[in-house]
Amino acid sequence: MSDSLQRFLLEGTPVRGEIVQLDATWRAVLERRDYPQPLETLLGEMMAAGALLSATLKFDGALIMQMQGDGPIRLLVVEATSEHTLRATAKWEGDIPPGSIRTLLGNGKFVITIAPEAGKQAYQGVVALEGATMSEVLEHYMKTSEQLDTRLWLASDTAKAGGLLLQRLPGRPNYDPDAWNRATKIGETITKRELLNLPARDIIHRLYHQEDIRLFDERPTAFRCSCTRERVTAMLRLLGSEEVHSVLSEQGLVEVACEFCGRQYVFDAVDAEQVFATDIQTSARQTRH
Numbered sequence: 001m002s003d004s005l006q007r008f009l010l011e012g013t014p015v016r017g018e019i020v021q022l023d024a025t026w027r028a029v030l031e032r033r034d035y036p037q038p039l040e041t042l043l044g045e046m047m048a049a050g051a052l053l054s055a056t057l058k059f060d061g062a063l064i065m066q067m068q069g070d071g072p073i074r075l076l077v078v079e080a081t082s083e084h085t086l087r088a089t090a091k092w093e094g095d096i097p098p099g100s101i102r103t104l105l106g107n108g109k110f111v112i113t114i115a116p117e118a119g120k121q122a123y124q125g126v127v128a129l130e131g132a133t134m135s136e137v138l139e140h141y142m143k144t145s146e147q148l149d150t151r152l153w154l155a156s157d158t159a160k161a162g163g164l165l166l167q168r169l170p171g172r173p174n175y176d177p178d179a180w181n182r183a184t185k186i187g188e189t190i191t192k193r194e195l196l197n198l199p200a201r202d203i204i205h206r207l208y209h210q211e212d213i214r215l216f217d218e219r220p221t222a223f224r225c226s227c228t229r230e231r232v233t234a235m236l237r238l239l240g241s242e243e244v245h246s247v248l249s250e251q252g253l254v255e256v257a258c259e260f261c262g263r264q265y266v267f268d269a270v271d272a273e274q275v276f277a278t279d280i281q282t283s284a285r286q287t288r289h
């Protein structure tokens with residue numbers, strides 16, 4: 001099944017695994033924007049990685065992965081929710097030559113934010129962009145920030161994105177000590193073609209048929225954007241009345257396009273009055289004091 005996550009465990013070992021295959025979920029990103037090819041590959045891999053990491057973490061809310069740099073690619077963003085919905089976007093400048101993640105993003109950092117449901121504390125982890133590939137950057141993050149041995153294999157093309165994650169679960173000293181090395185060595189034989197085209201259960205069987213495999217239920221993924229007019233309104237308030245009114249007087253309308261899904265939000269002069277109506281009330285109250 002495509003657009004799904006498949007979890008598995010190697011029984012009697014500290015190794016757990018997760019496979020993701022994105023089909024319509026990934027194409028929904030591609031349909032909304034034309035990305036230069038090397039960037040598109042990276043964004044697809046990052047989306048697969050976002051689905052995998054969000055599936056291994058215990059949280060309710062959104063996991064936001066951001067890579068920021070000073071190279072031709074300025075920003076890659078993937079957001080994955082605990083309900084396995086995903087969205088992604090990127091910013092870049094000029095032509096994007098093929099190259100390592102280091103040459104494409106330059107000096108940069110990798111930020112993971114866990115934004116829980118309202119009322120709970122957000123968590124943010126930041127590391128330098130270490131590694132030549134998307135997998136290496138994420139493995140470095142998991143090791144330094146989460147103290148978890150994690151291996152990732154990622155692939156993406158113009159129709160699909162997919163990935164395999166292996167993780168060594170901590171605190172299992174009695175388990176087969178060689179299992180992690182064995183599982184990752186076999187993991188290294190996975191090809192991008194298999195990740196994108198072979199059903200998840202076939203991949204697991206192909207790799208680990210000599211192990212005692214426990215399979216969990218597949219969970220579906222989907223593209224979903226969480227943008228709303230309320231959020232855009234809040235963003236315009238942050239921008240300030242002066243800025244918004246200057247755009248209004250130049251263009252007659254304020255048009256804001258969601259960077260993730262491309263949806264257009266249009267504000268005319270009357271809408272803009274409403275955006276800042278609470279501000280006016282606040283300042284009126286302050287004047288009275």
Ligand SMILES: [Zn+2]
Nearest residue numbers: 225227258261
């Ligand atoms: Zn949107």
